[in-house]
Structure formats: C-alpha cells, structure tokens
Amino acid sequence: MAAGVQGIQSSVLSRAERKKAELRREIIDAAFECFAERGYHATAIADIAARVGIGHGTFYRYFENKRDIVEHVITDLLEKITDSLTADNAPNAVDTLQDYRVQSARIGEDLARIVTADPRVPRMLLLQAPGIDKDMGDRILGLFEYAMQLTSGYLAHGVSLGYLKEELDVDNTARAINGMMLGAIVAGLSRPDLDQRALASAIRGVMYDGISGSLTTPSP
Amino acid sequence: MAAGVQGIQSSVLSRAERKKAELRREIIDAAFECFAERGYHATAIADIAARVGIGHGTFYRYFENKRDIVEHVITDLLEKITDSLTADNAPNAVDTLQDYRVQSARIGEDLARIVTADPRVPRMLLLQAPGIDKDMGDRILGLFEYAMQLTSGYLAHGVSLGYLKEELDVDNTARAINGMMLGAIVAGLSRPDLDQRALASAIRGVMYDGISGSLTTPSP
Amino acid sequence: MAAGVQGIQSSVLSRAERKKAELRREIIDAAFECFAERGYHATAIADIAARVGIGHGTFYRYFENKRDIVEHVITDLLEKITDSLTADNAPNAVDTLQDYRVQSARIGEDLARIVTADPRVPRMLLLQAPGIDKDMGDRILGLFEYAMQLTSGYLAHGVSLGYLKEELDVDNTARAINGMMLGAIVAGLSRPDLDQRALASAIRGVMYDGISGSLTTPSP
Amino acid sequence: MAAGVQGIQSSVLSRAERKKAELRREIIDAAFECFAERGYHATAIADIAARVGIGHGTFYRYFENKRDIVEHVITDLLEKITDSLTADNAPNAVDTLQDYRVQSARIGEDLARIVTADPRVPRMLLLQAPGIDKDMGDRILGLFEYAMQLTSGYLAHGVSLGYLKEELDVDNTARAINGMMLGAIVAGLSRPDLDQRALASAIRGVMYDGISGSLTTPSP
DNA sequence: TATGAATGAGGCTTCATTCAT
DNA sequence: GATGAATGAAGCCTCATTCAT
Numbered sequence: 052m053a054a055g056v057q058g059i060q061s062s063v064l065s066r067a068e069r070k071k072a073e074l075r076r077e078i079i080d081a082a083f084e085c086f087a088e089r090g091y092h093a094t095a096i097a098d099i100a101a102r103v104g105i106g107h108g109t110f111y112r113y114f115e116n117k118r119d120i121v122e123h124v125i126t127d128l129l130e131k132i133t134d135s136l137t138a139d140n141a142p143n144a145v146d147t148l149q150d151y152r153v154q155s156a157r158i159g160e161d162l163a164r165i166v167t168a169d170p171r172v173p174r175m176l177l178l179q180a181p182g183i184d185k186d187m188g189d190r191i192l193g194l195f196e197y198a199m200q201l202t203s204g205y206l207a208h209g210v211s212l213g214y215l216k217e218e219l220d221v222d223n224t225a226r227a228i229n230g231m232m233l234g235a236i237v238a239g240l241s242r243p244d245l246d247q248r249a250l251a252s253a254i255r256g257v258m259y260d261g262i263s264g265s266l267t268t269p270s271p
Numbered sequence: 272m273a274a275g276v277q278g279i280q281s282s283v284l285s286r287a288e289r290k291k292a293e294l295r296r297e298i299i300d301a302a303f304e305c306f307a308e309r310g311y312h313a314t315a316i317a318d319i320a321a322r323v324g325i326g327h328g329t330f331y332r333y334f335e336n337k338r339d340i341v342e343h344v345i346t347d348l349l350e351k352i353t354d355s356l357t358a359d360n361a362p363n364a365v366d367t368l369q370d371y372r373v374q375s376a377r378i379g380e381d382l383a384r385i386v387t388a389d390p391r392v393p394r395m396l397l398l399q400a401p402g403i404d405k406d407m408g409d410r411i412l413g414l415f416e417y418a419m420q421l422t423s424g425y426l427a428h429g430v431s432l433g434y435l436k437e438e439l440d441v442d443n444t445a446r447a448i449n450g451m452m453l454g455a456i457v458a459g460l461s462r463p464d465l466d467q468r469a470l471a472s473a474i475r476g477v478m479y480d481g482i483s484g485s486l487t488t489p490s491p
Numbered sequence: 492m493a494a495g496v497q498g499i500q501s502s503v504l505s506r507a508e509r510k511k512a513e514l515r516r517e518i519i520d521a522a523f524e525c526f527a528e529r530g531y532h533a534t535a536i537a538d539i540a541a542r543v544g545i546g547h548g549t550f551y552r553y554f555e556n557k558r559d560i561v562e563h564v565i566t567d568l569l570e571k572i573t574d575s576l577t578a579d580n581a582p583n584a585v586d587t588l589q590d591y592r593v594q595s596a597r598i599g600e601d602l603a604r605i606v607t608a609d610p611r612v613p614r615m616l617l618l619q620a621p622g623i624d625k626d627m628g629d630r631i632l633g634l635f636e637y638a639m640q641l642t643s644g645y646l647a648h649g650v651s652l653g654y655l656k657e658e659l660d661v662d663n664t665a666r667a668i669n670g671m672m673l674g675a676i677v678a679g680l681s682r683p684d685l686d687q688r689a690l691a692s693a694i695r696g697v698m699y700d701g702i703s704g705s706l707t708t709p710s711p
Numbered sequence: 712m713a714a715g716v717q718g719i720q721s722s723v724l725s726r727a728e729r730k731k732a733e734l735r736r737e738i739i740d741a742a743f744e745c746f747a748e749r750g751y752h753a754t755a756i757a758d759i760a761a762r763v764g765i766g767h768g769t770f771y772r773y774f775e776n777k778r779d780i781v782e783h784v785i786t787d788l789l790e791k792i793t794d795s796l797t798a799d800n801a802p803n804a805v806d807t808l809q810d811y812r813v814q815s816a817r818i819g820e821d822l823a824r825i826v827t828a829d830p831r832v833p834r835m836l837l838l839q840a841p842g843i844d845k846d847m848g849d850r851i852l853g854l855f856e857y858a859m860q861l862t863s864g865y866l867a868h869g870v871s872l873g874y875l876k877e878e879l880d881v882d883n884t885a886r887a888i889n890g891m892m893l894g895a896i897v898a899g900l901s902r903p904d905l906d907q908r909a910l911a912s913a914i915r916g917v918m919y920d921g922i923s924g925s926l927t928t929p930s931p
Numbered sequence: 932t933a934t935g936a937a938t939g940a941g942g943c944t945t946c947a948t949t950c951a952t
Numbered sequence: 953g954a955t956g957a958a959t960g961a962a963g964c965c966t967c968a969t970t971c972a973t
Contacts, residue, residue, distance in 0.1 A: 242416075256436075530842060531842065632901035671887045697884060
C-alpha cells in the first residue's frame, strides 16, 4: 500500500514537478536572451519575468537571486554545447592523422554550427559572462583550461602514435590550437556573415602545415 | 628674454595645467585599477575618487561620467600597448621568412611582456570591457578586426614575396594566428605563472610548420 | 449569478485597484501640500513619501518622476476648480443684464470660496507653478488665455443682446475683467482675512458702472 | 592736509569703487537675464559668472550667495520700474476726472512700455520670483499691497473731490483696478504681440464707465 | 583682488529582494 | 503557489560655496 501511495504520489508530484521544471527551463531561456542581448547588469529581474510572462515575484520561487539564474544560464549553455560536441564525436581514440583531421574538422564544424546558429551563445559566454564578477570570470577562464586539457590529450595521443610531431609541447600547442578556435568564434561575433568554412579551413591549414612557403627550408 | 619667457610658456604647461594633467592621469590609473580588480559595475565613482584621495565631486571636474572615464581607461591602455608594440618594431617591410620570424617573435615577446607585467591590462580589456555595454563590446571586437587587418597585411606581403605559402587565405589565416595570440593571453590570465616563452615557441611552431608529424604526407 | 459577479467586477474596481487609486490620490494630495507650503524645488520626493508614510521607492511606482507628480497636482487642482465652477453654473446662455450679474456674482463667489477654503490652491497655481519650468509657466499662462476666451464669449453674447455696451472690445475687456478676478485672488494671498465679499462687490461695481462720479460727464 | 589726503584717497578709491560698482551692475544684469530666461533654480552661479566673463569665485566677492543676488535683481528691477513711473508723473494731486484720466493713461502707458520693452521684466517678477521661496513670494505679494495703497490714495482723493463715485470702497476698488493692470501684463506674457494700447483702452473703458449697456438702468 | 579647483551635501532614481494576500 | 506592492540600499550626478594661490 505504501508503494501504491508512493506510486500515486510520485506520479502526481511528477506532473507538478514537470510543470515546475518546464517553467524553470523557460526562465533560464528568457534570462539567457535578456543577458545576451542587453547584458547582465542592464537586465532586471522584472525583464526576465516579463519575457516569460510571470510575475517577477514568481522568479524567486525558482531561483535564489540574480546571480543564481546567470549561473544556471551558463551551466545550461555549456551543457548544450558539450552535448552537441559529444553527440556524434567519439570521445577520443583516433589513431591516424587522417582520422584526427576528420575528427577535428567535425569538432570545428560542430562548434561553428553552434555559434552560428545562435550568436547570442558566444556573446553570452565570451562577452558578457567574464565581466559579471570574479567567480564567473574564473569559471570562463576555467573552461579554456579544461578545453586545453582535452586538446592536449588528443595531441599527446597523436604524438605517441607518431602522426603528430614528436617534439610537440602538447599543452602549449593545445593552447595555440584552441586559441585559433577562440579567434574564429570572436571573428564570427564581429562578422556574423563570415564564411566560417573558409576560416575553419584556414585554421586547419595553419594547424597541420603552418604558413611557411615551400621554397624555404623548414625551421630547425 | 621675452622669447625665453615665451619659450617657457609655450613648451611647458603652466603649473596649474601640469597639476591638472597629473590628476587626470591619476584618476585614469585609479579607475583602471578599480575596474580591472572589482569590475566596472561593481566600481562606484566614489571608489575611484577615494583611491585617488579626492572628493567624488572632483571626479566630475575631470570626466563627464562613469562611461567617459572607462572610455579613457580603455583608450589609454590601447595607446600604451600600441606604443609598446611599435616602439622598436619596424612598422612593416620584412622580406624573408627569417626576418619575419624574428619580427613576429619580437612582437609576441612584447605582447607577452605587456600582459605579464600587469595582468590587469588583459583582464580589463578582455574580461571586463566587452561586457560594459554594446558600444564597448563593439569597440573591443573592432580591435580584433583591426589586428586581423594588420596581420593580414604582413601575410600578404610574405605571400607575394614567396616566403609564405602561395595559397594562403590571408585574412582567415590572420584570424587564426591572432587567435593563437589571444589564446596565449587568455591562458596567461588563468595561469599567471605560465611560461610564456614556451607558449610563444609552441605558437610559432604551429604557425610556421603545423603539427603534422614528418612521417605523414602533407595534406593535399 | 455569473452576471452578478461580472457586474461587480466591471462596475467596482477590485480591492487592489481601489487601494492603488487611493494611494495615488494620497500621494497627489501630499505632493500638493508640500509644493504649496515649501515650494516645488524645496520639496524632495522623500518629503512627499514621508508625508504619505510610504517608502520613497514606492513613490516611483505611482509616478514617473518629480515633474510627473507636479503635473498631476496641477491637473488635479484645475479639475477640482473646474468642477466647482461648473457644478451649478449654467454653462452659458444668460439673456439679461440682471441674469448676467447674478451669474457672474455666483462665479465670483465660487471662486472666492475655493481660494479661501484652501489658500494653498492659489498659492500653488499662482506663486509656485509658474516658476517650475518653461512648460509649466506656459501652461499657467494658457489658463489665463482660456479664461479670457470664456469671458469673452459671455461678453460677446451680452453685446449682441444689447445688455452690454455695444462698442465693447470683448477680448480685451475680458482680459480686464479676469484681471480683476486675478487681482482679487492675489489680494487674498497676502491678506487671508480680506473680506472677499466686499472685494467682489467692488469688482462688480467697477465692472458694471466704472468709477466715474455722477457729477461728471461720461467719457465720450 | 588731512583734507588733501582725504581728497586724494577718496578720488583714488572712487575710481576703484566705480569699477567695482560697474561690475556689480553687470553681475546683476547678467543674473537677471539668466533668471528670467532659464529660471532661478535652473541657473547656476557659474552661468551668471560666465555671462559676465568673470570667474565664478569672483561672484562671491560681490554678492553673499545666490539668494543675495536674486534679491538685488528684484530690488533693481523694482527701482527701475519705480523710476520710470515717477519720472514724469506727478506723484499725486490731480483734481479733476479729466486730469486723472490723463494721468492714469500715462501710468498705464509707462507700465506697458516697460513690460513690452523687455518681457523678461514681468517674466522675472511675476513668474519666477514668487516661487523662489517664501520670503520672495511675500515680497512680491507685498508689492501688490503697496500698489493697492497708492491707487487707493488716488481714488480717495478723487472721491473727496467728487469726481469719483462717492460710495467707492477705495481699497477694494484699487485692488480691482490694479488687477486689471496685472491682467494686462499677464496677457502680454502669453501674447507678446498683443496690442497693449487697445488693451489699455479697454481697461480704461471698464474702469471709468463699466460694461453695462446704456439701455439698462444703472445698478442700484 | 580674481580665480577656479576642490568639496560634499543633497536629491533623483533604479531595482533586487521580501512578504502579505 | 503566484503575485506584485513595498521597500531602501546604493549610486550617479549637480552645484553652491570655500579657499589656497
């Protein structure tokens, strides 16, 4: 009987909980839009509530305070990005340069798709978030560190298998490569019509072969 | 003798003017420190004034408003950086890959020195400034565009002289290269103790020769 | 029953709306008192709020800003005056001098009653309001113009029916007559104990018959 | 010898004093212009100083504070008006209605000339001054009382000589007559192009003979 | 004596947050 | 649970006045 009650209760609650979760979702989305478009400080809680169509007192039933919501907005964005990137990309393990090229091309394309699909995403993450406060700034900086570690792992794998340069300083090279990605996203922010495929191609060109002309001897 | 007096008057600012200029300078510096450390929105005019040791009303004798001072802070930072970069770097015209390597190494070192000497500079420019408002965000983004054009010019020069790859997409390659610089600065923000020389070296490695291992065939 | 509920809802304001309207009313009244007593510029929003017994932030939930409230104060005063004047005065159409005398006497008495009942009313309208800013000054001046037109209409009617002097310059005579009313109000401001009935009588004396002694020949 | 020194000193001082008096004069004029055009509260001391072309610190060597200067501005205006009015008008003593008509016509014309010549004068006295503070308001109201007494005196004189109505309530009639003048000035403020001669004529018409048509019996 | 740099009281306004309904 | 009315801390900015030069 307890199980039955439990079952009934849980199914009843789950309906209410689902609605609650949906509204949470809506608030996060609205907050994201406000923050990305107007900026964090220029956005009032009332703006977010109005966009959702709820009273602004209700907001506080779903989130602690303004700082809380922006935390969730960021977390949410990062989750979405992570999901997109890991959706059809093998988490690791490519064993030839050719496969690596393919995989990094795919990752680049995915990233390009994400930031092109909704420029408010990079705008929020790169322009707005870092200035919110020290903690948020550190969080964004931490992202870069994290991305560096991922890339570094790939590179180390490639070096150990011999399809990447033996002498590679993997961490710093990872920073360089990720920097190019960052540069691409930033470029997309000032030039929404930029041909991201061409840019990705140029990045891969530098990444694999550098810019030195064939007439010159390779650097020692 | 009249000429002498005239000379003094014209070449040297009057005492009052000098003092005024000095205080202006001090206010800009104090504002920079406040903004970089606490953030633009968390900084009150009173904070800046207190740091300088003046009444907050005095602030308004030197700057229109809060937006005005941050504009000057940014302008000032960019001027300093530009000055540092152009101080002993030939503005352009290098005709061999070797010279180009030397020059870009120097630029990289200069940049590294600037951001390492005072991490509040990149913190202000990259973390705080973009989120202040739309205009400031655009201004920072514009910087990247500007830097791209400079780099692109160098690259085009190198291509035309044959010491850089013939098929280079100079604009996008410039974005990639500048992205690596940006990545280096960002990395320095989260890791103040990072070995910038090693990072610069890794960047040059990628930049000139890429990461492909020698055993593999170059990309088609 | 649904109709009943509907009726209640539509005909009566909800409790919250009533309370809101009441508070609005209280704020306007308090502002009027502050402005009339201390003057517009000497009155802070906090003063008004304190008089109502609300936080000064609450004020801004009811009125845009200081300029907004004074606009409403004036509008409110004028409405009250207009209502009082038109309450039992036929809007127009009197066809004999006798009737005209009666009506203008009543208007004069009404006006006297209003300004005597609360001297802050003329104090606000005549002493404070004109100096608030250009717009408000113009608004008050506009009132005089409007009053002149009303009076002028009455006079023209009387002239056409022959119970007023044929050669009357109706607009300017209206200005003269209204000027006497204005003078009476102003006199009441410096002399609150002034016998307004006697003053009104003197005004009517001048108005209808002038001051010339009977021994002298009427002016040509 | 003392006399000689005295003489020298006084003549020397008088030069400096004259200059000082001139500057005082200029400051008063500038303040009048600022106050009348922008309003008392909207005018900063710096505005006045700038208009004169002196440092705003200098202002305080000539006047105690902002309240002090406006007091002088008003005093100065009233003096000018009084001077104009008493310039060629016999201070009193007219013994026939004819003379009285002539004199009051001249006074009216003088007044009209003054306020028409520089509309900032009535604007300052009637629109700005009363709202400055309680004292200034009282001062302006006091003016009307004073004017009433003057007019009343004239009327009493006329009554006693029989050329004005015997039963005249001289004080209140004076208020009525002065009210018409006030009305004329106010009308001139909203209508700068108003024909003041016609208005003056209408006022005299009411003043001497009233508006009653000849067909009706005079009021009892 | 003239100046204007410095000052801070004072006032407006916003908005995150609370809480009674 | 939802609401929005109320609140006051907080911050921007002005400007009358002082005073050292």
